[in-house]
Amino acid sequence: MQILRRTLALLFAVLIGCMAEAATPVILPQPTLFTLREGTFRLTNQTQIHAPSELRNPAERFVEDVAAIVTLEAPHKASKQAEGIRLQLNKALPTEGYHMQITPREIRIEGGSAAGVYYGLQSLRQLVVQYGDSIPCCTIEDAPNFSYRGAHLDVVRHFFTVEEVKRYIDILAAHKLNRLHWHLTDDQGWRIEIKHYPELTEQASKRKETLIGHCLHSTTYDGVPYGPYYYTQEEIREVVVYAAARYVKIIPEIEMPSHAQAALHALPWLGCTEQQVEVWTHWGVSPEVMCGGKETTYEFLEQVLTEVMALFPSEYIHIGGDECPKERWEQCPHCQARIRELGLQDEGQNRTAENQLQSYLTARIERFLNAHGRRIIGWDDMLAGGITPTATVMSWQGTQGGIYAAQHGNHVVMTPMEYCYFDFYQTESREGEGLAIGGWVPFEKVYAWDPYAGLNDHERDYILGLQCNLWSEYIPNFNHLQRLLLPRLAALSEVQWATDRRDPTTIRIRMEQMRRLYELCDWSYAPYYFEGRK
Ligand code: TNX
DSSP: OHHHHHHHHHHHHHHHHHHHHHSOOOOSSOOSEEEEEEEEEEOOTTOOEEOOGGGHHHHHHHHHHTTTTOOOOOOBOOOSOOSEEEEEEOTTSOTTOEEEEEOSSEEEEEESSHHHHHHHHHHHHHHHHHHTTEEEEEEEEEOOSOSEEEEEEEOSSSOOOHHHHHHHHHHHHHTTOOEEEEEOEETTEEOBOOTTOTHHHHHHSOBSOOEESOTTTOOEEOOOOBOOOOBOHHHHHHHHHHHHTTTOEEEEEOOOSSSOHHHHHHOGGGBSSOOOOOOOOSOSOOSOOBOSSOHHHHHHHHHHHHHHHHHOOOSEEEOOOOSOOOHHHHHOHHHHHHHHHHTOOOOSTTOOHHHHHHHHHHHHHHHHHHHTTOEEEEEGGGGTTOOOSSOEEEEOSSSHHHHHHHHTTOOEEEOOHHHHBTTSOSSSSOTTOOOOSSOOOOHHHHHHOOTTTTOOHHHHTTEEEEEEBOOOTTOOSHHHHHHHHTTHHHHHHHHHHSGGGOOTTTHHHHHHHHHHHHHHHTOOOOSHHHHTOO
């Protein structure tokens, strides 16, 4: 029965693929307006790209992106000659929006910015994948719904090389995402070079061994040292530049005061007890957190963030703040002295004095970063001790934290577990998936998500955007990572870009085209959606 079902699903997929070939051109995420016209534009290796100097970058990226299908010359300066592909800025368009007009003589793309032109070229790339060298004439108008379209990557639990991170960025950009949230520090490792504290990468970028199996059931370790793995500052700069050329901004995350056991291993004075702890070999929530009382913790954080700001031009810096057990703080004379000095009192429920001390730490770091022209983002856990004035809240424990933040006039990035945790299983049977943390987030669920549920019109204005998270406890290599990302990222990208104009009637056909793109680029993807398995 199982085999029959799968064979039928496969046949269906092939059939739809063939139909798509002859049928209307398809683009994912769904554009605002698409009008098919008579005729075709012939793309050959003689086709010239005309671009003013400020659009040279998107033009060069396009030449690379279609290289597997057609060899195009490097872009020419803008000229009056109308043949070929012509790129222009049009400030009347939305910043990331574009208009594309394809006639038999020319393909004209106007963008609100270089990013808008780049997204127009991503759509054109999809048409090239679908039709090869004869592109059907059409007009497209398009612009994104959300300005923040993110994906997160945990490089701590398992490390991914500079080349792999670049491939990850390629995949995001092809889906018109514009933010990479780079999770660089945690209990199991410290992965960013900080010149002022060389101990961090010397000692905290490796762990003795790694857990085998699931953290809830296993106490068996593999006995294999992991690391040293980290990025030098030079490598970080290289990745930032690479991402910027694809209109992806990188938001670095430095976890504080929790998920910091690796840092405590290298610098024991960061903890309350100052006793050395190991770089964690288990997954989960560790009680070993930075001391919130001692002034040295704040000096450390400011020093680290000063170097982080010099590396990352991003306005937003992610300061973590999730899952911070307070058992050390409750016993710590420094934390308790600070609580008394600040006059913090237990206000019942979540508003313990210790949770308020965490809010004090967040607010201090917020002021420090604000003074340097930056803004903070943190996980919704940081709401427990009270919300700080300018923080953007990343809502992962459902959307309640995000809704609460919006009601207080704070900005929000929605990334609720039940739709956005791509480390969760993709099928109900879990057959063939390998080990994952748990949960169930099939493609269809991501695609049907209403990110505005529970928000009124006023609160909606505070939602900057949406993000998927890839926590890498159970992601041992880049191939596996891609299979968790694809094809679910395609579903998310349509929710991010085309929230209110999603087109479920054509999603299967469009996904067949995306699959061709994945194969052409040699990106691995999970087969379940294409096999009809949820
Ligand atoms: C919770 S989501 C965490 C991470 C884990 C993840 C696993 C969040 C802010 N914290 O430390 O890796 O669950 O899904």
